[in-house]
Amino acid sequence: MxxxxxxxxxxxxxxxxxxxxxxxxxxxxxxxxxxxxxxxxGAVFKRDPQYRCDGRKYCAQMRSQDEALFFLTNCPETQLDDNDNGIPCEEDFPIE
Known part of the structure; x- marks a missing residue:
């Protein structure tokens, strides 16, 4: 062995x-x-170093859809996608 x-x-x-x-x-x-x-x-540093998992987990704490998507994809225990369709904070940042 x-x-x-x-x-x-x-x-x-x-x-x-x-x-x-x-x-x-x-x-x-x-x-x-x-x-x-x-x-x-991990992906945190590879994809976009301007965002970091810092404990935020609600849409009201996000400044943009891109930031919310980063948090949804990379950070644990976020509550950003109510209907589980992969698009975070749809009501706060509507897609036009």
Whole structure:
């Protein structure tokens, strides 16, 4: 069993080295570890860094439909979509 774990670690290290070499040729910074870290950071920083989950969860606390959509998609326990159609705060920010 220990041999398989060691082989798996060596395979991951080789794959990480391969990704780093490919990225270096393109002038990018990349690798398996960086990919994992970016995945863990989540969509909050990738999509729109101007919005952050800060505890707000009601439509009256939102300033725009875009902000409400961000909170609905990325933040837990929001109460922004009364009819569960995926469009937050329809009454506060009507779509024209």
């Amino acid at each position: 220990k041999k398989w774990i060691l082989l798996a670690i060596l395979a991951l290290a080789a794959w990480n080295y391969h990704l780093n070499q490919q990225a270096a040729q393109k002038g990018e910074e990349r690798g398996l570890v960086k990919e994992i870290v970016q995945g863990v950071q």
